[in-house]
Amino acid sequence: MGENENERGNSAYGRKPFRRSPSHFTDRITANGAEGWPVEAGRYRLIASRACPWASRAVIARRLLGLEDALSLGIADPLQDDRSWRFTLDPDGRDPVLGIRFLSQAYDARASEYPGGVSVPAVVDVPSGQLVTNDYQQLTLDLATEWTALHRPGAPDLYPAALRAEMDQLMATIGRDLNNGVYKAGFATEQADYERACRALFQCWEQVSQRLAGRRYLMGDTITEADIRLFTTLVRFDVVYHGHFKCNRWKLAEDPVLWAYARDLFQTPGFGDTVDFDHIKRHYYQVHTGINPTRIVALGPDLADWLTPHHREELGGRPFGDGTPPGPVPPGEEASAAGRP
Known part of the structure; x- marks a missing residue:
């Protein structure tokens, strides 16, 4: 939360x-x-x-x-x-x-x-x-x-009944070790706690990367709730978690599979058009004063890289299953100009 x-x-x-x-x-x-x-x-x-x-x-x-x-x-x-x-x-x-x-x-x-x-x-x-x-x-x-x-006509099934048992288990692991793992590492006040969280995070990272090497999305050919939950951590990783939270064994941009997967989702309507990197950076760097007492906001990385080709479409798949992409972002709900690539 x-x-x-x-x-x-x-x-x-x-x-x-x-x-x-x-x-x-x-x-x-x-x-x-x-x-x-x-x-x-x-x-x-x-x-x-x-x-x-x-x-x-x-x-x-x-x-x-x-x-x-x-x-x-x-x-x-x-x-x-x-x-x-x-x-x-x-x-x-x-x-x-x-x-x-x-x-x-x-x-x-x-x-x-x-x-x-x-x-x-x-x-x-x-x-x-x-x-x-x-x-x-x-x-x-x-x-x-x-x-x-x-729901709109053509809305995807984000929580398919046939996949829920496997999804729940996968989301619980990602939630514990990745979604929450970055916080456990970033807010640690003891070296042992930090190292334990960081090791668990990157062990889960490797497992997820291997899972996605041969499939376009976490549950197969279509986007599900599991992808949403993973994406919201990955999109913040190089911007804040890598440096601010000391989760720096490697960057997202250094993992060919996860970096391509994250860019694929970012360029999918409904994902990247909700992201505001300016809000993300200012919040983490300026609210967490116990970690960053100077409140200085880091300049990088280059946001334009999120729009580079990812080639994940070569794995096939249908992002919205039998449905369709969402329409344009409603007026007044756009991310700030400073927060978009």
Whole structure:
């Protein structure tokens, strides 16, 4: 989930290994509303940060499934303060739909006390202004399986029933050792903890690279949720994780398979058009002051390399299965000009 006040690499960590706070609000929005929140077009607002890999999963899934008209999107400033994610990118510093200045206001409207801080992605009930869920693990799966009545024609099946057992196991390994592994290495305060996390990360890296050497996507010929989860870590790797988090055994650009795979996805509608490298770099380098007290933002790498040929199409495959690519990014949802190659 998005960094909160307990995830900024400061002295609050003490000398304990990094532990990601679990999602506290785990309500689900389902087709039949059995858990209290029914799928309903226009009722909910997805709050995300383009800096956060966990939130970016939801932004990509929403684009691929064509839920833009059904589930509105609010983007928080990549730079937080002690009052949590803020809407200073919007006119008057307020989210134009919810009318709030800080995401914490939606959390406070739901509960007076809650552990784990204020995180993204978050889904807010627009009529009440209350947080519904910050369960980043379940959110995207529900978008794929519970919101089907509101999917665009030609939406891909991101969580195929026949593949779920294998997908769940693969995503759990990638989640533990790669998605979260970069944080365990980056926020380590003991050498042994850092080395343990870094070794596990690159062991998983090698396994994933081998898996992708002969197949275009993690589960075969089509894009699934597993690819979304891997992509959001890979797209940040050389930009921030390699240097800022000391995950520097090698760069993404030094792995021919994973670098080509990441570029293939980046150039696929719904992936790269959601990425904002400016937000990513400013957030990591300027919010994690315990790691980077000078708050200096690194200049590189050259973003134009993301648009170079990848040749993964030679492996065949159908990115959207029997479906079609999503349409253009809706007006007003484009990444910033500074954050695009």
